[in-house]
Amino acid sequence: MPTHHSNILITGGAGFIGSHVVRLFVHNFPESQIINLDKLTYAGNLANVADLEGKPNYLFVQADICDAQTLDALFERWKPTAVVHLAAESHVDRSIHEPNVFLQTNIIGTTQLMNVCLKHWGENLSNKLFYHISTDEVYGSLGPEGYFREETPYAPQSPYSASKAAADHLVRAFGNTYGLPFIISNCSNNYGPYQFPEKLIPLCINNLVHRRPLPVYGKGENIRDWLYVEDHAEAILTIFQHGRLGHTYLIGGRNEWRNIDLVRRLCQIYDTINPFGHRDSEKLITFVKDRPGHDLRYAIDPTKIEQELGWKPRTTMDDGLRRTIQWYLDNQKWLQGVVSCAYRDYYRQMYEER
Ligand SMILES: NC(=O)c1ccc[n+]([C@@H]2O[C@H](COP(=O)([O-])OP(=O)(O)OC[C@H]3O[C@@H](n4cnc5c(N)ncnc54)[C@H](O)[C@@H]3O)[C@@H](O)[C@H]2O)c1
Structure with a gap:
């Protein structure tokens, strides 16, 4: 039987994957208050969750996960019993x-968040969950x-993956040392709506x-294992409800592509949609x-999540x-807004000029 959490804190919910996760949780847990905490860096965009504005079980808070005082006040006010932690700097380049x-947000920020959980959860750690979202890049x-x-x-190879690896180690260390009830999942490359156009x-x-x-890059021979973002969000929901405490789950779609083949396929599908009469896109x-230090290949064996939790990408x-x-x-319009940073004006309108 999954535990009921009356207040669930999701960090990084205005980002790419976080926005899909917040949406899924708001719809799946109508009895819970879903609190979306996000600093709104260049990668965070409230337009990603504009459809959730006004839902009775949804709340947005602009804050930095490194800011212990604000986190403390939020825990005091909302008493979340579960945290799904996605906030991070996420772009390797x-x-x-x-x-x-990257060190500041991904390592110090994650640690601050766990400190606040321990402070507010105290001795009563049953029915609590710190769910840390990570990447397959930690494996090199x-x-x-x-x-x-x-x-x-x-065996992380970039400052990004090293900072995520450090965070994963700290989560396990907090579990081992202080009894923090945690789960970690490491996912392969995501794609889909609302992804910042630097990826x-x-x-x-x-x-x-x-x-x-x-x-x-190079000759396009680097290989990545791609997963549609909604499938990742569903995996996160499944792990949140049925995953075992202290465990790690790898999430991947058994879907490896060389970069060059992926970009060619993208061009072919774009040409069949044929917007604006565009053709021969591969010529671009x-x-x-x-x-520097470009990892050759990532590929995940998702047997554990498939067999233990019955999850498969759709x-x-x-x-x-x-x-x-x-x-x-x-x-x-969304794309132009992101590129021109106009969404900051949207934020001011929504939250600061009232
Ligand atoms: N994108 C992928 O392919 C992928 C794959 C596996 C794992 N992940 C992990 O999933 C998580 C989300 O990735 P994403 O692609 O959605 O990233 P993203 O960059 O699109 O979003 C990150 C969000 O975190 C927020 N944020 C950044 N620093 C913050 C801080 N100090 N305090 C509060 N909020 C802050 C940003 O404003 C943004 O909304 C990350 O932890 C990432 O490591 C991503």
């Missing part, structure tokens, strides 16, 4: 140029063979629309100098790509 902010790079499994040793798939869709070059593919790659392209075509 940015972490190469600006590592410090695979050669052409083999898969990441729950017991694979950590490969939305960046390519945006460039396809504007007939700009589609940049592919341009190879660019590889990123969306095929072709379907997911078609839905994603169509969403970006239908939401050009």
